[in-house]
Amino acid sequence: MAAAGAWVLVLSLWGAAVGNRNITARIGKPLVLNCRGAPKKPPQQLEWKLNTGRTEAWKVLSPQGSSWDSVARVLPNGSLLLPAVGIQDEGTFRCRATSRNGKETRSAYQVQVYQIPGKPEIVDPASELMAGVPNKVGTCVSEGGYPAGTLNWHSDGKPLIPDGKGVSVQEETRRHPETGLFTLQSELMVTPAWGGALHPTFSCSFSPGLPRRRALHTAPIQLRVWEPVPPEVQVMVQPEGGKVVPGGTVTLTCETPTQSSLQIHWIKDGIPLHLPPSPVLLLHEVQREDQGTYSCVATHPSHGPQESPAVRVVIEAEEGPIAGSVEGQELGTVALVLGILGGLGIAVLLIGAIMWRRQRRRREKRKASENQEEEEERAELNQPEEPEAAESRAAGP
Numbered sequence: 001m002a003a004a005g006a007w008v009l010v011l012s013l014w015g016a017a018v019g020n021r022n023i024t025a026r027i028g029k030p031l032v033l034n035c036r037g038a039p040k041k042p043p044q045q046l047e048w049k050l051n052t053g054r055t056e057a058w059k060v061l062s063p064q065g066s067s068w069d070s071v072a073r074v075l076p077n078g079s080l081l082l083p084a085v086g087i088q089d090e091g092t093f094r095c096r097a098t099s100r101n102g103k104e105t106r107s108a109y110q111v112q113v114y115q116i117p118g119k120p121e122i123v124d125p126a127s128e129l130m131a132g133v134p135n136k137v138g139t140c141v142s143e144g145g146y147p148a149g150t151l152n153w154h155s156d157g158k159p160l161i162p163d164g165k166g167v168s169v170q171e172e173t174r175r176h177p178e179t180g181l182f183t184l185q186s187e188l189m190v191t192p193a194w195g196g197a198l199h200p201t202f203s204c205s206f207s208p209g210l211p212r213r214r215a216l217h218t219a220p221i222q223l224r225v226w227e228p229v230p231p232e233v234q235v236m237v238q239p240e241g242g243k244v245v246p247g248g249t250v251t252l253t254c255e256t257p258t259q260s261s262l263q264i265h266w267i268k269d270g271i272p273l274h275l276p277p278s279p280v281l282l283l284h285e286v287q288r289e290d291q292g293t294y295s296c297v298a299t300h301p302s303h304g305p306q307e308s309p310a311v312r313v314v315i316e317a318e319e320g321p322i323a324g325s326v327e328g329q330e331l332g333t334v335a336l337v338l339g340i341l342g343g344l345g346i347a348v349l350l351i352g353a354i355m356w357r358r359q360r361r362r363r364e365k366r367k368a369s370e371n372q373e374e375e376e377e378r379a380e381l382n383q384p385e386e387p388e389a390a391e392s393r394a395a396g397p
Contacts, residue, residue: 021108024210027115027146031082031089037105038078038097045098046078052091052111085113087146087180112210115181117145120206120218129192129200131227134168137188140204140218144181147209148173151186154203166191192225194300199224233298233308242313244286250313252281254296263299267307268292283313291315 025031038046048061067073095107125138153160162169172185203220238251263277269292293310
């Protein structure tokens with residue numbers, strides 16, 4: 001009964017038996033390896049050698065020996081059965097068999113296991129994208145696969161290749177400490193071009209690390225791209241104010257949105273300059289003919305040309321040091337003379353006022369003394385009359 005049961009198991013697993021040297025087996029499923037040249041019935045002369053992740057050296061199994069726990073055992077027909085293959089069973093399997101007529105046959109297999117992960121999905125997808133700036137589209141996640149495999153992004157059905165500019169991908173791979181299965185994450189960042197597709201479609205796919213295995217695809221997501229009004233274009237001039245002496249240097253810089261697709265052209269006094277496109281215009285050893293108004297025009301594929309406000313470059317006359325010093329001396333002399341004359345005038349006025357006051361005081365004193373003398377004279381004239389009258393009255397009859 002035991003032999004019959006073993007034969008039934010062999011027949012049920014016959015579809016999984018593989019005769020190629022390189023074979024793959026799904027994790028958790030049974031695997032049967034045939035020993036070519038071995039007699040189908042005992043007695044048999046054969047020997048299996050295993051070198052896998054479970055062994056430190058070659059493990060030997062034979063029909064006469066005991067089975068290797070639940071890992072592997074030799075079937076009655078000489079085949080090797082692994083009831084539930086795992087990651088640790090990856091490795092080399094060899095069988096040496098001798099037929100009844102003494103012919104020796106060797107078989108060798110390189111076993112690799114795999115596990116199909118769940119269908120990948122895009123988590124935290126964006127709802128819309130802004131043109132001209134980096135945007136996160138979403139994160140593609142694949143869980144429970146072995147070997148690790150790879151995640152790939154697609155846009156409108158075409159593969160997206162990271163270039164570090166318009167398309168960038170940040171990947172992360174984690175392995176479960178117990179099962180050994182992998183979890184992959186891939187975050188996609190894109191910079192939509194101005195004037196590009198307004199409703200692009202993105203999807204992600206998981207490619208197994210084994211040949212002849214189909215890729216798994218996520219459901220596509222469709223996003224909307226909106227284009228904001230571009231900021232104003234302006235010209236910065238150095239030196240500040242645009243004033244420079246003949247022979248100097250003027251630097252004009254056209255400040256625009258950070259877009260590699262912009263083309264910058266320059267205009268002087270309303271006339272385009274026939275120069276190669278450049279955001280910087282250098283005027284070396286400027287002369288009178290370089291004076292005027294300058295502006296830049298930024299041409300964008302979707303918004304067309306946008307002109308900046310004009311700035312003015314002024315060529316100032318260069319003054320000589322001698323003429324300037326003479327003129328300064330003349331102005332200083334005039335100021336000194338005017339100061340002296342003003343001081344003399346004030347002094348004359350003060351002296352005149354003082355002398356006038358002194359003369360006035362002298363006149364007042366002189367009048368006062370004259371009045372006093374007149375009063376004294378009048379008093380002297382009035383005093384002699386009284387004594388003479390008294391003497392006349394005393395000498396009367």
